[in-house]
Amino acid sequence: xxxxxxxxxxxxxxxxxxxxxxxxxxxxxxxxxxxxxxxxxxxxxxxxxxxxxxxxxxxxxxxxxxxxxxxxxxxxxxxxxxxxxxxxxxxxxxxxxxxxxxxxxxxxxxxxxxxxxxxxxxxxxxxxxxxxxxxxxxxxxxxxxxxxxxxxxxxxxxxxxx
Numbered sequence: 001x002x003x004x005x006x007x008x009x010x011x012x013x014x015x016x017x018x019x020x021x022x023x024x025x026x027x028x029x030x031x032x033x034x035x036x037x038x039x040x041x042x043x044x045x046x047x048x049x050x051x052x053x054x055x056x057x058x059x060x061x062x063x064x065x066x067x068x069x070x071x072x073x074x075x076x077x078x079x080x081x082x083x084x085x086x087x088x089x090x091x092x093x094x095x096x097x098x099x100x101x102x103x104x105x106x107x108x109x110x111x112x113x114x115x116x117x118x119x120x121x122x123x124x125x126x127x128x129x130x131x132x133x134x135x136x137x138x139x140x141x142x143x144x145x146x147x148x149x150x151x152x153x154x155x156x157x158x159x160x161x162x
Contacts, residue, residue, distance in 0.1 A: 014038050017079050022049060025069045030055070031062070034091040035098060038084070045084035050091040054105075058090035097156040103132035112159035113137065115152050126159055 015036040026033050034050040051058055051066055067088040074086070097103055097111065106129055113125045125148060127139035136147040137156065 014079060017077075018047065018049070018074070021073050021077055021079075022070050025066060025073065026051060029062070029066055029069075031058075031066060035096055038080075045080075045082045046087055047080065047084050048087045048089070050089060050096075052091055052095065063088045063090070093160050094157045097158070100132055100150075103129065103137055103150075103156075106158060107131045110159045111139065112157050113139070113148060113153050114155040115148070116154045117152070119148060119152060 015038055018036050018038075019033060022033055022036070025031075031051045031053050034052050035048075036050070037046075037048045039046050039048070049066075049070065051063065053062070067086060070088070071086055074080070094112075095106075097106060109129055110126065111129045115123045115125070117123070119125075125139055125141065125146065127141035127146065130138035130140050130145060132138070132150065133147070135150050137150055137153065139146045139148065
């Protein structure tokens with residue numbers, strides 16, 4: 001984790017900008033960007049990039065190589081005004097599901113969905129992911145299929161502990 005001082009102006013779409021900068025690096029290294037967040041914690045700013053790959057688990061070396069390449073590119077582009085810490089890591093065992101391709105790739109796995117508003121009286125659903133059909137996340141819960149509109153989902157993740 002390196003603290004980086006920046007001088008250019010950041011914006012509300014910073015994560016999207018960083019994603020565009022980081023995507024070619026990830027692709028070149030056989031990685032996928034899972035999520036990017038720019039958050040302030042205890043008075044310090046953190047730019048966190050979560051990476052994954054299909055062929056093998058993400059290890060420290062993988063994170064370090066990606067981080068070094070991205071840090072160099074961020075130094076050149078200079079999109080962030082504040083000093084910040086750059087952190088690159090695996091998304092962990094309860095990996096977030098964000099892209100349509102995630103819901104296809106992880107079909108058959110147990111997932112947890114947290115909704116913005118209750119659907120049939122519930123804001124949390126845990127079940128086996130069947131897939132994504134016509135914008136609906138399909139879960140099998142106790143043998144019954146539930147279709148949950150993707151736009152109703154605040155957070156979706158793999159669920160290994162539920």
